[in-house]
Amino acid sequence: MRWLILSPVLLLAVMLIGWPEHALFAALPFPLAAWLALAFVASLALLMRQTDWLYWLAFLAGHYFTVQQGLQRPISEPDVDLLYSYLPLVSALWLGLLVLLPRPPLLTKGGIGLLLASAMVPIALLYLPLPNWQASLPDYHWLLQPVRAENPLNWLQASVLLLVIAGWLAQLSYRNWPKPMLGQLAVLLSLALFYLWLAQPELSGWATLIASSCLLLTLALQMLQLAYIDELTQLPQRRALMGHLNRLGKKSAVTMLDVDHFKKFNDTYGHDVGDQVLRLLGAILAKQRGMTAYRYGGEEFTLVFHHANPKKLKEQLEQVRQQVADYPLVVRQGGRPKDHETGKKQRSAKHNSGSKTVQITISLGCAIRQGSEKPESLLKRADEALYKAKKKGRNCVVLASS
Numbered sequence: 001m002r003w004l005i006l007s008p009v010l011l012l013a014v015m016l017i018g019w020p021e022h023a024l025f026a027a028l029p030f031p032l033a034a035w036l037a038l039a040f041v042a043s044l045a046l047l048m049r050q051t052d053w054l055y056w057l058a059f060l061a062g063h064y065f066t067v068q069q070g071l072q073r074p075i076s077e078p079d080v081d082l083l084y085s086y087l088p089l090v091s092a093l094w095l096g097l098l099v100l101l102p103r104p105p106l107l108t109k110g111g112i113g114l115l116l117a118s119a120m121v122p123i124a125l126l127y128l129p130l131p132n133w134q135a136s137l138p139d140y141h142w143l144l145q146p147v148r149a150e151n152p153l154n155w156l157q158a159s160v161l162l163l164v165i166a167g168w169l170a171q172l173s174y175r176n177w178p179k180p181m182l183g184q185l186a187v188l189l190s191l192a193l194f195y196l197w198l199a200q201p202e203l204s205g206w207a208t209l210i211a212s213s214c215l216l217l218t219l220a221l222q223m224l225q226l227a228y229i230d231e232l233t234q235l236p237q238r239r240a241l242m243g244h245l246n247r248l249g250k251k252s253a254v255t256m257l258d259v260d261h262f263k264k265f266n267d268t269y270g271h272d273v274g275d276q277v278l279r280l281l282g283a284i285l286a287k288q289r290g291m292t293a294y295r296y297g298g299e300e301f302t303l304v305f306h307h308a309n310p311k312k313l314k315e316q317l318e319q320v321r322q323q324v325a326d327y328p329l330v331v332r333q334g335g336r337p338k339d340h341e342t343g344k345k346q347r348s349a350k351h352n353s354g355s356k357t358v359q360i361t362i363s364l365g366c367a368i369r370q371g372s373e374k375p376e377s378l379l380k381r382a383d384e385a386l387y388k389a390k391k392k393g394r395n396c397v398v399l400a401s402s
């Protein structure tokens with residue numbers, strides 16, 4: 001789903017490569033479209049308290065203003081050519097810095113300073129003595145030669161852009177492709193398309209519109225995540241479960257499962273180790289095939305099945321129970337290590353005294369849907385079956401009788 005964030009910018013790339021003469025590029029959908037898109041996404045980001053995005057939107061606004069003021073004349077004019085030489089470099093470096101630097105909260109001195117700086121960095125290029133700077137460079141250098149004859153993007157600009165994009169991709173894969181970084185990458189890619197197809201009329205407006213759409217999609221997915229995904233286990237939570245249960249087919253089943261003696265576990269090892277266990281259990285459940293796992297709340301989880309075969313259900317649930325019971329959990333005792341090095345030592349074989357391997361078990365209660373039984377009643381029967389499993393001695397599966 002997260003890849004949806006890049007879809008507007010990929011669509012723009014396909015259009016530019018396949019249909020560069022398309023009438024779409026002759027004009028924006030309506031005058032001021034790019035400004036309105038920026039304002040709309042900024043208002044939403046404010047409303048949703050995702051103010052980090054305002055730095056990016058401020059940069060896009062400053063960039064669009066600079067292009068409107070300074071790049072709407074033939075590239076053969078020396079000051080236009082110079083502005084074009086510096087804008088991609090400055091954009092790539094500033095956006096790279098925005099990712100790397102810690103971003104202060106918006107309503108602080110640092111936050112307001114960063115917001116103004118993000119808008120002013122591209123605009124400053126309109127007023128800086130670029131010709132003097134250029135005069136100090138050697139007359140001819142291969143780094144300043146264009147990459148493509150029909151486009152003045154030079155090797156230096158292209159290398160910095162590529163370096164920033166490559167750094168971004170490396171960070172993305174290292175951090176497991178988080179949504180905000182995909183949104184930031186989409187902004188950079190939109191601008192890169194504008195620099196590569198500079199001669200296209202209205203492309204700066206389209207690039208701003210597309211970058212705003214990517215940020216809008218990122219915001220929407222972030223909100224979905226907040227509303228439907230449990231932060232600790234990364235499983236969908238109760239609100240998502242209720243949505244699923246309301247769409248349930250006639251042949252289906254629901255299982256409630258619960259960690260055994262979890263209170264004692266928390267009391268023995270501490271709440272943070274208890275959290276590690278829930279996270280791990282979430283990962284084990286998410287990997288199961290043929291069922292959808294939810295965190296119901298606390299140490300309770302729910303599994304939803306789209307079949308009503310008791311024998312198969314019992315087999316599948318026994319498998320889950322066994323997998324959890326067999327999983328060796330290495331827990332760190334005596335709190336978290338003070339630093340990375342101590343943590344590394346503690347995890348190594350020679351210095352294993354701070355860790356202990358423990359096991360947990362789960363009890364499961366399953367109910368098969370009867371006719372058009374209501375979700376609440378189905379859940380209640382699964383919960384009763386879970387209660388029976390606890391009474392039976394825990395670490396077992398009980399199927400509710402029909």
Ligand SMILES: Nc1nc2c(ncn2[C@@H]2O[C@H](COP(=O)(O)OP(=O)(O)OP(=O)(O)O)[C@@H](O)[C@H]2O)c(=O)[nH]1
Binds near residue numbers: 263264272278298
């Ligand atoms: N670490 C951690 N503990 C949680 C979380 N949510 C609930 N718990 C704990 O889960 C424990 C549940 O305890 P009980 O309902 O008494 O159940 P139990 O000890 O597992 O006993 P049985 O279910 O009868 O086997 C409580 O101690 C809660 O504090 C959580 O997000 N993290």
